[in-house]
Amino acid sequence: MRQQWLHGFLDLSLLSLLAERRDYGVGLTERLSAVGLGEVPGGTLYPSLLRLETQGLVRAVREPSASGPPRKYYELTAPGRAAQVERSQAWGHFRAAVDAVIVSAHGAVMEGTS
Amino acid sequence: MTSAQEWGAQVRDRLIDSGVEPGEARRLADEFLAEAEDAEQDPAGLYGPAVPYATAVARTIRTTATRIAPLDRVRGQVVLRLSQVTKRYRRRSVLRGVDLTLRAGEVAAVVGANGSGKSTLLNICAGVIRATSGTVERTPRVGYAPQQHGVSPLLTATEHFDLFGAVQGMDRRRSQSIGNQLSRHLGWAPRPDVIAGHLSGGTQQKLNVVLSELSRPDLILLDEPYQGFDQDSYVDFWEQVFTWSEAGAGVLVVTHLLHDVERVDHVLELPKAEES
Numbered sequence: 043m044r045q046q047w048l049h050g051f052l053d054l055s056l057l058s059l060l061a062e063r064r065d066y067g068v069g070l071t072e073r074l075s076a077v078g079l080g081e082v083p084g085g086t087l088y089p090s091l092l093r094l095e096t097q098g099l100v101r102a103v104r105e106p107s108a109s110g111p112p113r114k115y116y117e118l119t120a121p122g123r124a125a126q127v128e129r130s131q132a133w134g135h136f137r138a139a140v141d142a143v144i145v146s147a148h149g150a151v152m153e154g155t156s
Numbered sequence: 157m158t159s160a161q162e163w164g165a166q167v168r169d170r171l172i173d174s175g176v177e178p179g180e181a182r183r184l185a186d187e188f189l190a191e192a193e194d195a196e197q198d199p200a201g202l203y204g205p206a207v208p209y210a211t212a213v214a215r216t217i218r219t220t221a222t223r224i225a226p227l228d229r230v231r232g233q234v235v236l237r238l239s240q241v242t243k244r245y246r247r248r249s250v251l252r253g254v255d256l257t258l259r260a261g262e263v264a265a266v267v268g269a270n271g272s273g274k275s276t277l278l279n280i281c282a283g284v285i286r287a288t289s290g291t292v293e294r295t296p297r298v299g300y301a302p303q304q305h306g307v308s309p310l311l312t313a314t315e316h317f318d319l320f321g322a323v324q325g326m327d328r329r330r331s332q333s334i335g336n337q338l339s340r341h342l343g344w345a346p347r348p349d350v351i352a353g354h355l356s357g358g359t360q361q362k363l364n365v366v367l368s369e370l371s372r373p374d375l376i377l378l379d380e381p382y383q384g385f386d387q388d389s390y391v392d393f394w395e396q397v398f399t400w401s402e403a404g405a406g407v408l409v410v411t412h413l414l415h416d417v418e419r420v421d422h423v424l425e426l427p428k429a430e431e432s
Contacts, residue, residue, distance in 0.1 A: 068195045084195075085204035088188070089216045096217060111190045 057126040064117035166206035174214035175340035235406035241290035268426030299368035309353030313346035324371035
């Protein structure tokens with residue numbers, strides 16, 4: 043079930059991480075893992091980034107790195123910033139509604155046991 | 157060739173086969189390799205096996221790419237009206253009193269068990285066979301993808317596009333450009349040198365679906381086109397159906413797996429035919 047949830051929220055999570063600061067692929071994987079979303083496989087992460095790029099919400103910038111090939115950094119475009127704000131508000135409303143349902147179910151269970 | 161290069165070549169080929177422009181496919185494959193090198197990982201380890209990864213990437217590009225600009229079509233006009241349509245084969249009653257009014261911009265799904273007369277009804281709508289009684293009224297501009305015999309085995313996909321476009325007075329360049337574009341939306345890049353008889357069953361069905369839309373008809377009749385489609389193409393197919401209806405075509409789909417009942421305007425369920 044977690045996997046399905048992540049599938050639905052990965053775009054918003056990436057937009058939000060990039061709203062905080064631009065990053066490259068491995069950096070994003072590490073940050074997702076650090077907040078507790080687990081190790082997101084590259085096969086899931088990169089198509090998501092590509093989708094955001096095709097939608098014009100994210101832009102990729104290549105910069106030379108000290109070691110190895112130029113590193114590809116992802117950053118939000120202006121429409122990407124607007125989408126991040128809009129989607130996080132929509133998520134807030136949805137989460138509040140789900141919380142309300144869970145809390146009332148919890149209340150009913152407590153009454154039943156007392 | 158190193159294993160990374162081999163992975164990259166597989167991704168590139170699979171992307172091209174899925175309808176991504178070759179230049180774009182090469183660019184993407186190179187970028188994936190560069191990214192893996194930067195992450196100091198083997199590409200197969202970072203992204204997973206080449207073919208499924210490329211399939212996922214191709215799908216991402218397809219669903220977010222701009223759709224073909226819809227042509228203006230009059231909405232709300234009735235494109236198909238069936239009144240009390242029946243069909244009997246000798247003593248066997250296949251269809252009994254079917255009514256349906258389909259307007260431009262609507263999708264109707266015809267469902268029912270095998271042998272309930274779904275294909276018969278579609279053929280009656282297309283005018284290929286006659287109803288025993290009742291009336292069928294429809295718009296003159298109809299696209300039709302039958303379950304079988306829709307393609308000519310000795311012609312290539314490109315020749316099919318020429319032929320079907322010519323019927324509508326389109327020149328070859330336009331027919332081919334629209335045909336190739338529609339194919340790419342179903343995740344298929346037709347090759348110029350392969351005849352239809354050598355295509356897989358699923359790909360022949362894709363060609364069929366493309367031909368049914370090539371002339372931008374007002375009414376599109378589709379028979380079980382998901383047969384032989386893989387899961388992703390099946391989802392693409394329904395996206396394509398709704399793209400057509402949003403562009404103003406009326407679409408009648410015969411199916412026994414109804415994908416998305418809320419988005420369909422009419423569901424016509426046929427009872428199993430009975431001996432009488």
